[in-house]
Amino acid sequence: MASPPHSSSPNRPLSKIRFTISHNSSIFSLLVVLYLLPPLSSAHLYAGVEDTKGVKNDLFLEVLRDEAVARLNVLGKVSDADGYLERTYLSPASIIAGNIIRGWMEEAGLRTWVDQMGNVHGRVDGMNSSAKSLLIGSHLDTVIDAGIFDGALGIISALSALKVLNINGQLKNLKRPVEVIAFSDEEGVRFQSAFLGSAAIAGVLPVSALQIQDKSGVTVQNVLKENSIEISEESFFELKYDPESVWGYIELHIEQGPVLESVGLPLGVVKGIAGQTRLKVTVRGSQGHAGTVPMSMRQDPMAAAAELIVLLESICKHPEDFLSYDDQCKGFSVESLVCTVGEISCWPSASNVIPGEVTFTVDMRTIDDMGREAVIYELSNRMHQICDRRSVSCNIECKHDANAAACDTGLSSQLKSAAYSAMKRMAGEDVDDVPVLMSGAGHDAMAMAHLTKVGMLFVRCRGGVSHSPAEYVLDDDVWAAGLAILTFLETQM
Numbered sequence: 001m002a003s004p005p006h007s008s009s010p011n012r013p014l015s016k017i018r019f020t021i022s023h024n025s026s027i028f029s030l031l032v033v034l035y036l037l038p039p040l041s042s043a044h045l046y047a048g049v050e051d052t053k054g055v056k057n058d059l060f061l062e063v064l065r066d067e068a069v070a071r072l073n074v075l076g077k078v079s080d081a082d083g084y085l086e087r088t089y090l091s092p093a094s095i096i097a098g099n100i101i102r103g104w105m106e107e108a109g110l111r112t113w114v115d116q117m118g119n120v121h122g123r124v125d126g127m128n129s130s131a132k133s134l135l136i137g138s139h140l141d142t143v144i145d146a147g148i149f150d151g152a153l154g155i156i157s158a159l160s161a162l163k164v165l166n167i168n169g170q171l172k173n174l175k176r177p178v179e180v181i182a183f184s185d186e187e188g189v190r191f192q193s194a195f196l197g198s199a200a201i202a203g204v205l206p207v208s209a210l211q212i213q214d215k216s217g218v219t220v221q222n223v224l225k226e227n228s229i230e231i232s233e234e235s236f237f238e239l240k241y242d243p244e245s246v247w248g249y250i251e252l253h254i255e256q257g258p259v260l261e262s263v264g265l266p267l268g269v270v271k272g273i274a275g276q277t278r279l280k281v282t283v284r285g286s287q288g289h290a291g292t293v294p295m296s297m298r299q300d301p302m303a304a305a306a307e308l309i310v311l312l313e314s315i316c317k318h319p320e321d322f323l324s325y326d327d328q329c330k331g332f333s334v335e336s337l338v339c340t341v342g343e344i345s346c347w348p349s350a351s352n353v354i355p356g357e358v359t360f361t362v363d364m365r366t367i368d369d370m371g372r373e374a375v376i377y378e379l380s381n382r383m384h385q386i387c388d389r390r391s392v393s394c395n396i397e398c399k400h401d402a403n404a405a406a407c408d409t410g411l412s413s414q415l416k417s418a419a420y421s422a423m424k425r426m427a428g429e430d431v432d433d434v435p436v437l438m439s440g441a442g443h444d445a446m447a448m449a450h451l452t453k454v455g456m457l458f459v460r461c462r463g464g465v466s467h468s469p470a471e472y473v474l475d476d477d478v479w480a481a482g483l484a485i486l487t488f489l490e491t492q493m
C-alpha cells in the first residue's frame, strides 16, 4: 500500500519508534510496555509530587499527565500498518493493544477479562459488589491513518484516575463497582457497522451482525474464531448487561472539533450526540474499452457516481431546496446536516478501461433523526433517477444507523462539576464555567444509552483536528482529563 501523503512530516507522533504488528503475543505486548515506559515507583507517584513551577501539589501530575501521555504514545505505536496508525476490529495490533490495556487495568487494581466480542474489561467491586455499577468506557480501535488520542484518551484517563485511587488505598471506598471497558470496535472501519463492542453489551446488536463480512469476505464470527473466541447464539445474548445491574455510563473523549479551543478551556460537557447513517452505494454499468466506445454509447458507472456524489453534496448543503416540508415531516431540522463520501473504489480500476462497477460510501449525520430519514429518502429517489437516466444500475444499502442520543442531565451536571473543580484545582483560582457542547462525532455512549443513563466529557484538541495523525492534545489537557475523572470518582465514595 502507498504511504500516506504526509508520511515525512516531522510532527508525526509515530515517526520515532514504530511497531508493525504481524503476530499476536501477550509477551510481546509486555515487552513493548516495559521497553517504552519509564519505571515509576509508587512513592514517587503520589507522595506530593512537584508541579511544573516546582510547587508541591496533590494533583498526581506523574500519573495523570506524564504516565498517561507516555501510555498514549505507547498505544499510538501499536499499529497494523507501517508508517501510520491503523488498528481495526480484532486485528493483530488491536489484540496487542488490548493486552497492554489489560496490564494497565491490573496495575490499577482491577480484575480483568476479555468478552466474546473482544471488549477488554477491568472491574473493581468497591464496598458493595452487588450495588449497581458505574461503567466507564471508550474504544481501542482506530480509523486508518489515525491520531493517537481518539478512543485511547478515554481509556487511559479512566485507568490513570483509578491507579491514583489504588495507590492511595481508596478503591475499597468506592460505594459501587466501577468497571472500565475498552471497546473493541467503535469506528466500524473493518465491518462498516460501528459500535460492535458497545452495542453487544447494550443488547442492541442483532445476532446477524456475526455474519457481516469485511472486504475480504471474512465474517465477524470468523474473526472471533481466529482469535480463539468461539461465539454461539446463546453466548452472544449473554454479552448484554442487565440494565438493573448498571448505575450509569460515562465516557471521556477528545472533542474532535474546534469549540473548546476557541473558548480557551480544556474540558467541556456533552449534552447530546448526533445520529448517523452509513450507506454503501454500488453503481454498475457496462465495462469497456476506453478508446473505442463512443461517449454517447457508454453506460459509465464512474461518471454516474460523480453525479451522485455532487447530488449528495448539494442536498446536504441546501436541504431546504430538496425537501418538501409537508404536514408529516414539518418540524424537523436539518441545520446540522453533514455528509461525506470517504471511500470509493472501482472495478477493474485501470486507466484504459471504462469501469464495470463503482462503489462508494455515504456518511450522514444530523441531530434530528426524522430529518436524516427524510434526506435519505429524497437522496435515494434522486439517485435512482440519475442512474435510470444514465442507464446504469444503482444499489443503496444501509450499513449502519444510529439515532441521536441525549446525555442524562443529572450525570452531565455531576461531570460538569467534576470538570469545573479539576480545572479550578489546576488553575488554583476560579475558572470560567464549563461549556456544554453537542457532539457531531459518534461515540460508544450512543449504544450504551440503550442500556443506561450516559454522560460524556470532551477534551480540547488542537485545531479541532481528528481522524488524522495531526490530532493533538496538550499534555496538561491530558492531565485535566484524568483529574476530572478522578474528581468524579471521588463523588462515588
Ligand SMILES: NC(=O)N[C@H](N)C(=O)O
Residues within 6 Å of the ligand: 150, 186, 187, 188, 194, 256, 440, 441, 442, 443
Ligand atoms: N469519535 C469518533 O470519531 N467516532 C466515530 N467513529 C465517528 O464519528 O465516525
